[in-house]
Amino acid sequence: MDARKSGKPAASRRQFLLDAARMTCGVGLLGVGVGLYATQAKALPPLALRPPGAIKEREFLGACVRCGLCVRDCPYNILSLAKPEEPVATGTPYFVARQVPCEMCEDIPCVKACPTGALDHALTDITKSKMGLAVLVDEENCLNFLGLRCEICYRICPLIDKAITLEQQLNARTGKHALFIPVVHSDACTGCGKCEAGCPLEVAAIKVYPIELAKGEPGKHYRLGWVEQQKAGHSLVAPDAQHQYNLPEGMRYESGKGLIPGGEAPPPGAPPAPPRALQGGQL
Amino acid sequence: MNAQRASRVIGAEAVAVKGWLRAHKWLLARRVSQLSILALFLLGPLAGIWIVKGNLSFSYTLDILPLTDPYLFLQVLLTRHLPETRAVIGAVIVLTFYLLIGGRVFCGWVCPVNMVTDAAAWLRQRFGIKGGAHVSRATRYWILALTLALALGTGTLAWELVNPVSMLHRSLIFGLGAAWVVILVIFLFDIFVMNDGWCGHLCPMGAFYGLLGKVSLVRVVAAKRADCNDCMDCFAVCPEPQVIRPALKSVGGAGPVIRAAGCTNCGRCIDICAKDVFTFGTRFNKQAEKVSAPAQKMAAACE
Numbered sequence: 146m147d148a149r150k151s152g153k154p155a156a157s158r159r160q161f162l163l164d165a166a167r168m169t170c171g172v173g174l175l176g177v178g179v180g181l182y183a184t185q186a187k188a189l190p191p192l193a194l195r196p197p198g199a200i201k202e203r204e205f206l207g208a209c210v211r212c213g214l215c216v217r218d219c220p221y222n223i224l225s226l227a228k229p230e231e232p233v234a235t236g237t238p239y240f241v242a243r244q245v246p247c248e249m250c251e252d253i254p255c256v257k258a259c260p261t262g263a264l265d266h267a268l269t270d271i272t273k274s275k276m277g278l279a280v281l282v283d284e285e286n287c288l289n290f291l292g293l294r295c296e297i298c299y300r301i302c303p304l305i306d307k308a309i310t311l312e313q314q315l316n317a318r319t320g321k322h323a324l325f326i327p328v329v330h331s332d333a334c335t336g337c338g339k340c341e342a343g344c345p346l347e348v349a350a351i352k353v354y355p356i357e358l359a360k361g362e363p364g365k366h367y368r369l370g371w372v373e374q375q376k377a378g379h380s381l382v383a384p385d386a387q388h389q390y391n392l393p394e395g396m397r398y399e400s401g402k403g404l405i406p407g408g409e410a411p412p413p414g415a416p417p418a419p420p421r422a423l424q425g426g427q428l
Numbered sequence: 429m430n431a432q433r434a435s436r437v438i439g440a441e442a443v444a445v446k447g448w449l450r451a452h453k454w455l456l457a458r459r460v461s462q463l464s465i466l467a468l469f470l471l472g473p474l475a476g477i478w479i480v481k482g483n484l485s486f487s488y489t490l491d492i493l494p495l496t497d498p499y500l501f502l503q504v505l506l507t508r509h510l511p512e513t514r515a516v517i518g519a520v521i522v523l524t525f526y527l528l529i530g531g532r533v534f535c536g537w538v539c540p541v542n543m544v545t546d547a548a549a550w551l552r553q554r555f556g557i558k559g560g561a562h563v564s565r566a567t568r569y570w571i572l573a574l575t576l577a578l579a580l581g582t583g584t585l586a587w588e589l590v591n592p593v594s595m596l597h598r599s600l601i602f603g604l605g606a607a608w609v610v611i612l613v614i615f616l617f618d619i620f621v622m623n624d625g626w627c628g629h630l631c632p633m634g635a636f637y638g639l640l641g642k643v644s645l646v647r648v649v650a651a652k653r654a655d656c657n658d659c660m661d662c663f664a665v666c667p668e669p670q671v672i673r674p675a676l677k678s679v680g681g682a683g684p685v686i687r688a689a690g691c692t693n694c695g696r697c698i699d700i701c702a703k704d705v706f707t708f709g710t711r712f713n714k715q716a717e718k719v720s721a722p723a724q725k726m727a728a729a730c731e
Binding site for chain 1: 472478485496504512563564575578584594599601609
């Protein structure tokens with residue numbers, strides 16, 4: 146086999162190169178296949194929710210060893226490990242809110258069971274978990290939007306009046322009734338999925354989505370004027386200058402009424418000087 | 429070849445000399461080991477007796493003993509995630525265990541795929557299926573490197589998406605799903621496409637444990653290699669026959685200890701040998717060296 150001993154270095158080298166090429170191609174082909182599959186498997190379908198405390202999906206797929214201890218320690222048997230044919234990365238734990246929602250155990254046994262920290266052990270208060278975010282996706286079919294008082298999502302919510310509140314609005318259809326609109330608050334919602342499971346419609350009008358899907362985000366530079374004003378304790382722009390109107394001769398203006406002919410009296414506090422536009426003879 | 433085959437059945441001599449039980453004792457021990465480990469894992473989900481939770485990737489025994497697959501643990505580290513202490517302890521325990529008892533002991537004594545590929549190999553021999561694709565046994569080391577590179581490159585446990593070993597074990601415990609298709613493919617592949625194809629040529633998990641075996645303590649030793657009568661039964665029955673020759677025939681003055689990474693410490697060679705040439709020993713087996721000294725002298729004289 147050795148090139149020097151065989152006396153045919155060229156043929157032996159040729160065979161070696163061929164073998165090496167065959168190996169590289171075969172293994173490379175496998176690598177491309179598995180690599181592309183792994184890239185695709187990074188996308189978690191929106192209806193599959195990770196257990197409480199799951200770190201970011203991308204990192205989760207590197208941290209979770211698919212041992213299933215979270216599945217075993219869940220007292221309500223909510224979690225399951227993805228089978229190879231399911232559209233979730235093989236062997237990773239998930240639950241579907243519409244089928245069985247998370248019961249939000251106070252001692253969070255699933256997180257405690259995780260040996261790798263794919264479920265973050267820093268999560269000790271289940272109400273701080275972010276499995277997803279409930280979104281009232283279908284306002285056309287939600288019974289409360291139709292003026293009925295279903296309110297199941299609101300009543301069933303473990304963080305009632307924090308994660309979901311009912312906001313009163315006028316029922317424009319009847320003109321004399323109220324609509325009680327369920328509003329989800331992202332700071333409190335844990336994504337447990339009780340609302341989605343409880344929705345009495347054939348297909349739930351309220352659904353839990355991964356936070357990245359459910360939530361918008363303003364530009365980093367964006368500030369809300371009134372919030373900034375409150376923070377500063379005073380107005381952040383110079384006080385408004387007194388408004389002046391350039392009114393036609395013999396007219397006066399009153400808010401809500403418009404121009405009033407023959408009005409003599411200028412609005413109280415208005416400077417006696419002639420309109421600025423007329424100064425310097427320019428119009 | 430055929431004449432030889434007709435005249436003697438592999439292992440018949442061992443059975444005649446030692447009796448059926450002694451000629452199969454390590455095989456039986458392995459099956460007991462494989463099945464009882466699987467049974468321990470299944471006891472929880474099937475009977476509600478929770479001695480072991482989890483699967484071969486990570487398990488927790490009696491709420492006290494963590495065991496982590498060091499190959500998977502290495503991949504997790506390559507995705508730049510540092511696991512919790514429990515997984516680290518588990519990996520150290522398993523690593524130490526296989527460094528003591530032989531790296532590929534995992535393959536021969538624990539892995540559930542071994543029973544599938546052993547069945548395939550048995551059928552292949554039974555029906556005299558020969559030939560098939562020829563691929564270097566070193567391919568598994570390249571696949572091992574590839575799986576580690578994929579963990580590093582994609583930041584995910586990419587190999588775990590397709591790894592038939594963890595897939596079979598996990599699916600037996602947590603619900604079968606389509607994993608049986610993957611296992612069937614491996615079974616048929618081993619029968620028709622490649623002899624000892626999966627375990628002997630491709631599996632990166634076996635390659636990883638094999639590398640541990642290169643320095644592990646317990647090894648098969650050809651202690652009485654002087655008694656070898658060249659019946660070739662050990663070569664016929666060994667799933668990694670290339671590991672036997674250096675130790676048995678003292679190639680290049682090699683000692684009687686089988687040091688090659690491929691050896692799974694399955695003990696088939698011990699069972700099948702009518703002359704009891706092989707035995708389990710340690711890699712520092714000095715006693716074996718003494719026993720085999722005459723053989724070395726003979727070999728030297730012949731040359």
